Amino acid sequence: MIIDVPQPPKRPWTKGTHEDHEVLHLVVEVCQDSQGRVFSAHRPEEQDDSDMALSWKSGGLEQAAFALLTEAVRREASLQAIMLKSKPDLFTRLEEADGDEREKLVEDLRKRLEFQLQEIITRMSREAVEEALLNVSG
Numbered sequence: 001m002i003i004d005v006p007q008p009p010k011r012p013w014t015k016g017t018h019e020d021h022e023v024l025h026l027v028v029e030v031c032q033d034s035q036g037r038v039f040s041a042h043r044p045e046e047q048d049d050s051d052m053a054l055s056w057k058s059g060g061l062e063q064a065a066f067a068l069l070t071e072a073v074r075r076e077a078s079l080q081a082i083m084l085k086s087k088p089d090l091f092t093r094l095e096e097a098d099g100d101e102r103e104k105l106v107e108d109l110r111k112r113l114e115f116q117l118q119e120i121i122t123r124m125s126r127e128a129v130e131e132a133l134l135n136v137s138g
Contacts, residue, residue, distance in 0.1 A: 009021045015048075016048075017052070022052055024044060024045075024049040024052045024060070025044070025045035025049050026042050026043065026044060026045065026049070026068075027042060027045050028041075028042045028068070029043075042068065073113075073117065076113060076117060076120075077113055080116070084109070093105065094106075
């Protein structure tokens, strides 16, 4: 199966407006309390980032949400790959697999990733909705 994955502009991405793309910086703040609970917030890095985001459809909300979600999925996949590496038999099987066998192993890992993400979303969604409603209502 060939998947047509859109290719991003060549890196490094430089903040600002370019011929075929625009780049802004978001700062993601990560806080872990003394009980190990993790909290986060994000914001534009500087005023010019905020101005650019406001010029985008939906004021940049959709783009920021998509970018942060994409990064969350990538980080979770990376974490699972690291955990897989600690199981040498399975990792070696994946490295040595060909065609159909590799596809089946990757599909199994994809399902595990989706299950893990669904568990996380289920735990977080109620509070996220309450916070969003509070933010919108002012």
